[in-house]
Amino acid sequence: xxxxKSSFYKIxxxxxxxxxxxxxxxxxxxxxxPQNLSDLTKSNTSxxxxxxxxxxxxxINQDYLLKGVIFKDINTNMINEAYYxxxxxxxxxxxxxxxxxxxxYTSIKELSIPSEKMISISxxxxxxxxxxxxxxxxxxxxxxxxxxxLPPLSKEKLLEEEAKSLVKLEKGIYKIxxxxxxxxxxxxxxxxxxxxxxxxxxxxxxLWAIDIEFPESIGxxxxxxxxxxxxxxxxxxxxxxxxxxxxxxxxxxxxxxxxSNWLPTCFSDKVRVICSIHPEGTINxxxxxxxxxxxxxxxxxQLLTKxxxxxxxxxxxPEWANVGKGVVGLGVVSSxxxxxxxxxxxxxxxxxxxxxxxxxxxxxxxxxxxxRSGDTVEFYWFYQTSTCNGTPPSLSTxxxxxxxxxxxxxxxxxxxxxxxxxFTLLRMRNSPPEExxxxxxxxxxxxxxxxxxxxxxxxxxxxRISFGKKTNNQNPYSYYYHEVTxxxxxxxxxxxxxxxxxxxxxxxxxxxxxxxxxCSTPTEPDYFGRFDVTxxxxxxxxxxxxxxxxxxxxxxxxxxxxxxxxxxLNLPARSNGGEVSIRIETTNATEGVDFALSSQTVAFxxxxxxxxxxxxxxDNTHTEQEKKIKLTLENPQxxxxxxxxxxxxITIVDNDPDTDGDGLSDYDEINGVWGYPSDPYKVDSDYDGxSDYDEIxxxxxxxxxxxxxxxxxxxxxxxxxxxxxxDPTDNLSNIPFETVKIPWFINAR
Numbered sequence: 001x002x003x004x005k006s007s008f009y010k011i012x013x014x015x016x017x018x019x020x021x022x023x024x025x026x027x028x029x030x031x032x033x034p035q036n037l038s039d040l041t042k043s044n045t046s047x048x049x050x051x052x053x054x055x056x057x058x059x060i061n062q063d064y065l066l067k068g069v070i071f072k073d074i075n076t077n078m079i080n081e082a083y084y085x086x087x088x089x090x091x092x093x094x095x096x097x098x099x100x101x102x103x104x105y106t107s108i109k110e111l112s113i114p115s116e117k118m119i120s121i122s123x124x125x126x127x128x129x130x131x132x133x134x135x136x137x138x139x140x141x142x143x144x145x146x147x148x149x150l151p152p153l154s155k156e157k158l159l160e161e162e163a164k165s166l167v168k169l170e171k172g173i174y175k176i177x178x179x180x181x182x183x184x185x186x187x188x189x190x191x192x193x194x195x196x197x198x199x200x201x202x203x204x205x206x207l208w209a210i211d212i213e214f215p216e217s218i219g220x221x222x223x224x225x226x227x228x229x230x231x232x233x234x235x236x237x238x239x240x241x242x243x244x245x246x247x248x249x250x251x252x253x254x255x256x257x258x259x260s261n262w263l264p265t266c267f268s269d270k271v272r273v274i275c276s277i278h279p280e281g282t283i284n285x286x287x288x289x290x291x292x293x294x295x296x297x298x299x300x301x302q303l304l305t306k307x308x309x310x311x312x313x314x315x316x317x318p319e320w321a322n323v324g325k326g327v328v329g330l331g332v333v334s335s336x337x338x339x340x341x342x343x344x345x346x347x348x349x350x351x352x353x354x355x356x357x358x359x360x361x362x363x364x365x366x367x368x369x370x371x372r373s374g375d376t377v378e379f380y381w382f383y384q385t386s387t388c389n390g391t392p393p394s395l396s397t398x399x400x401x402x403x404x405x406x407x408x409x410x411x412x413x414x415x416x417x418x419x420x421x422x423f424t425l426l427r428m429r430n431s432p433p434e435e436x437x438x439x440x441x442x443x444x445x446x447x448x449x450x451x452x453x454x455x456x457x458x459x460x461x462x463x464r465i466s467f468g469k470k471t472n473n474q475n476p477y478s479y480y481y482h483e484v485t486x487x488x489x490x491x492x493x494x495x496x497x498x499x500x501x502x503x504x505x506x507x508x509x510x511x512x513x514x515x516x517x518x519c520s521t522p523t524e525p526d527y528f529g530r531f532d533v534t535x536x537x538x539x540x541x542x543x544x545x546x547x548x549x550x551x552x553x554x555x556x557x558x559x560x561x562x563x564x565x566x567x568x569l570n571l572p573a574r575s576n577g578g579e580v581s582i583r584i585e586t587t588n589a590t591e592g593v594d595f596a597l598s599s600q601t602v603a604f605x606x607x608x609x610x611x612x613x614x615x616x617x618x619d620n621t622h623t624e625q626e627k628k629i630k631l632t633l634e635n636p637q638x639x640x641x642x643x644x645x646x647x648x649x650i651t652i653v654d655n656d657p658d659t660d661g662d663g664l665s666d667y668d669e670i671n672g673v674w675g676y677p678s679d680p681y682k683v684d685s686d687y688d689g690x691s692d693y694d695e696i697x698x699x700x701x702x703x704x705x706x707x708x709x710x711x712x713x714x715x716x717x718x719x720x721x722x723x724x725x726x727d728p729t730d731n732l733s734n735i736p737f738e739t740v741k742i743p744w745f746i747n748a749r
């Protein structure tokens with residue numbers, strides 16, 4: 001087969017992502033990618049045509065966030081896949097070391113994963129609660145704390161601007177807050193803060209505090225830029241002053257950096273920011289600035305009137321109550337606004353773990369740090385009515401998980417212009433609440449007309465549900481997106497990232513990009529990025545590590561020898577470790593006689609990527625046929641079987657000389673290993689018509705002496721006794737003649 005052209009790549013892609021019927025591995029010509037990603041993207045449409053561009057974190061070294069790209073070289077019509085780190089091309093061997101699987105030839109099996117309730121996982125402390133109420137009271141009682149007041153939020157103007165901005169068809173751009181600079185920048189450098197002053201407590205610790213008021217807001221997120229070096233001895237808190245809501249803290253400098261400097265929302269229009277230095281800390285190493293905050297201005301109760309009247313209250317459909325516990329609201333920092341989207345806690349395909357992965361849209365969260373980043377995400381759980389069409393709770397009162405998330409993989413794209421299916425996979429840094437449900441999914445290809453359901457947060461309000469069918473009326477990129485037309489309900493800004501599920505099985509098949517559907521345009525379709533496409537780029541995280549043999553065969557002459565057989569994982573074993581069983585099949589070999597395995601189960605400790613077992617080969621002096629031992633991996637626990645290298649075959653070649661070729665080695669004949677010695681140069685040492693091998697091995701029913709024609713000494717040859725039914729090893733046995741006819745001779749004269 002020659003070079004594959006770009007048009008054929010599209011056909012292959014359709015085969016992979018729609019039907020997943022294997023047509024054989026395509027032979028794609030490889031061209032040398034540009035050394036810099038910017039050279040590739042800048043010359044798009046001139047020298048290179050980008051077919052797919054995505055982000056992926058290395059599953060092995062998660063400090064590395066790579067850019068993957070599949071592109072066509074227009075000059076040569078060659079198609080290539082390349083990975084870049086910080087704009088620089090990574091050599092293929094480095095990509096392999098990082099555990100990144102190639103996507104170009106990926107063929108996806110049809111998988112069906114059910115939803116599951118939360119089981120015991122190792123929870124982290126929820127940084128958004130404070131158990132020590134004495135400290136809260138202590139912080140609140142501080143005196144002579146300076147106050148910085150921002151101008152009141154102009155809600156009417158903000159809402160008017162928001163209404164004008166809702167022209168994009170992607171539905172995640174729903175604003176719930178705005179970034180504002182403080183009238184005065186607050187800077188604390190050692191003993192000389194620009195505002196307020198340090199207060200010494202009786203226990204020897206030091207406290208500094210500043211009050212910030214943002215009138216007309218319902219909550220405040222504070223940005224702290226800290227260069228404090230003694231991070232473990234310095235903690236930051238934010239406590240409400242004008243509302244009876246949860247405080248936020250404590251955070252050290254390292255934790256603040258992991259949040260891109262944005263502390264979680266404190267639901268109050270007036271808050272107190274506190275810096276506490278442990279008695280063993282050093283004030284001279286403290287340095288931080290506060291220059292901007294976010295004012296949350298969308299009141300959840302006001303949002304009751306913002307979501308369209310055709311929206312259906314999720315709580316009115318109890319059959320969806322369990323799955324709905326996995327649908328979560330996402331608060332994200334953008335510029336200059338704070339945004340609200342929808343995401344889903346999704347199950348992985350590993351029965352041994354429950355890793356809190358979140359599926360959402362890439363236009364909601366598209367990076368690790370900065371704006372629209374995993375660092376800044378807050379997760380709002382069970383934001384829904386308690387009874388059908390009842391009064392919803394305030395956003396400030398629902399369970400919330402802070403601490404941000406790790407951005408694992410993501411791809412942009414647009415249902416009208418292509419380029420990807422608009423997905424993001426996050427991993428929460430802190431645990432979801434115990435009542436949360438991990439929602440199942442399937443990579444199955446869905447037929448037109450299939451009934452589907454979406455659970456979402458329209459206009460940032462409480463949870464709603466929509467029912468419709470998959471259509472294909474005006475879907476130009478059907479291999480990236482499901483088109484859906486609603487029968488009941490709709491979606492709105494704030495719904496983006498929400499899960500499209502099969503109504504029959506309640507499994508995820510996509511996440512919302514956007515579309516024209518609304519209460520005023522109910523027949524316009526919406527578009528959901530296909531999950532079977534997402535799976536191609538997320539399977540390294542959703543699947544357990546794959547186990548295989550590092551080699552597939554071993555050939556050796558017979559000897560006493562120990563071979564270490566290595567099993568490898570494509571990714572480090574997870575927190576529970578894992579194990580796999582070995583099935584043994586033999587040809588001309590006997591376990592315990594010819595060989596032995598150190599174990600028929602191989603275990604992997606957490607974070608390990610390989611282990612080995614010992615294959616012990618035993619030498620002997622006999623002439624034998626070639627021996628084969630086949631080891632096959634089976635019954636993986638907390639692992640999965642790889643697609644290749646699942647069997648390992650050992651071939652043992654006999655090396656014992658047999659000069660006369662009678663099937664007995666020279667050593668065995670000379671030394672009488674089998675009971676009698678014989679001549680290694682003669683097939684039949686005693687010339688009795690029975691070979692040495694047949695005599696020694698008792699092929700005819702008796703083991704006889706190969707150098708004595710009459711083993712029992714009864715003057716009857718061994719061959720004669722065997723032929724006529726007598727025992728050639730017992731001189732008392734008789735030939736069982738029934739009658740003997742003696743001829744009579746008459747002398748004729």
